[in-house]
Amino acid sequence: MNNWYSICALDEGAEISIYDEIGAYGVSAKAFLADFGKLPDKTPLTLRLNSPGGSVFDAVAIYNALTRHAGNVTVSIDGIAASAASYIAMAGDEIIMPENAFLMIHDPSGMVMGTASDMRSMAEALDKIGASLLRGYAAKSGKAEKDIAKLMAKETWLDAAEALDMGFADTMAEPVKMAASFDVSRFQNTPPEIIEAVKAKNESVSVEPEPEPDPSPVGKTTPEPDPATIRNEAMAYAKTVVDLCRLAGQPQMAAGFLSAETSLEDIRKALIDARAADDPDISSSHPQPGPAPQAKPWGDVIARTFKRKG
Structure with a gap:
């Protein structure tokens, strides 16, 4: 870590x-x-x-x-x-x-x-x-x-x-x-x-150019990744995860995703499922007065945010 x-x-x-x-x-x-x-x-x-x-x-x-x-x-x-x-x-x-x-x-x-x-x-x-x-x-x-x-x-x-x-x-x-x-x-x-x-x-x-592939890599070692690049990528990933969890009203889930190094696509799906589970069940067996409430498009919102950040 x-x-x-x-x-x-x-x-x-x-x-x-x-x-x-x-x-x-x-x-x-x-x-x-x-x-x-x-x-x-x-x-x-x-x-x-x-x-x-x-x-x-x-x-x-x-x-x-x-x-x-x-x-x-x-x-x-x-x-x-x-x-x-x-x-x-x-x-x-x-x-x-x-x-x-x-x-x-x-x-x-x-x-x-x-x-x-x-x-x-x-x-x-x-x-x-x-x-x-x-x-x-x-x-x-x-x-x-x-x-x-x-x-x-x-x-x-x-x-x-x-x-x-x-x-x-x-x-x-x-x-x-x-x-x-x-x-x-x-x-x-x-x-x-x-x-x-x-x-x-x-x-x-x-802007650092990517190295040319070595046609004869035998006996040569792979260069170490740049620490600054790794740090920046990790911080960007962590910020995206936290933002998505807050948007979905599930901030407590961020720590688990980060520790498990879950992919952003899997996180998006998990948050949509978690949000859906939290929404009240309103069906014909539980009639409500007035017009039927519209479900909040959390999946669409998270998807748009994921697309923008990812």
Whole structure:
């Protein structure tokens, strides 16, 4: 299974890398914390970040684990630390940013389906999480919470110099090659440098010519697939599955489909069947007053969405 983090032991200490969307591929902070808990209590840690964020609930759990760790924690932002990833960065005793790296903070967001009560519960949860994030940013930067709240409300992107000046980073390092290949369309104020880097990365992957077939492959090895291509395809597949399940009113089925690596065609059929099973049975043996209700064309809607996304 793909993963968004790695933890490896070094001669002195350990290195943790979070180089993808937090909580992606069905891997939650629970798995991260299980691996993290295997490290000795006072192990010096280097945490390397290049992430667009992800699950804020997972990020809070990881931040709390890092702040409880007795050993020194050095955070290196190798590209971007946006959204939930920027909060994890605040757990560092020292935060290092290359000159061309970025850090972004904003108010947490979430999605819920259900009743008004469900939505109020989500709003309350987001308020609590937002307050927790605010305190973490304020504790690291030394800035007043009311000032942090304004920065979060407007989605603030900071380069290394700005982050250093505002107390969100401690050290500025030499520039690095921007390696971001994330979906940044969800954000409102993404810096042009990141947009261009992502565009260039995607173009280099998409226009790369396919190799000529080798007429004499004997003794030659098959080249390794490009990790960026695999990651992008996996994220696109996961997003399509989640969107289809939400559209069909069956969001709980997404995890099962993802873990089973089911084909999109089979998912579409399963969702149509599940939706049909949920619809009330209205037949001549159960006459209803007024005109007969029209069945919702969920199959057609899902089919159109599948055709558009697939």
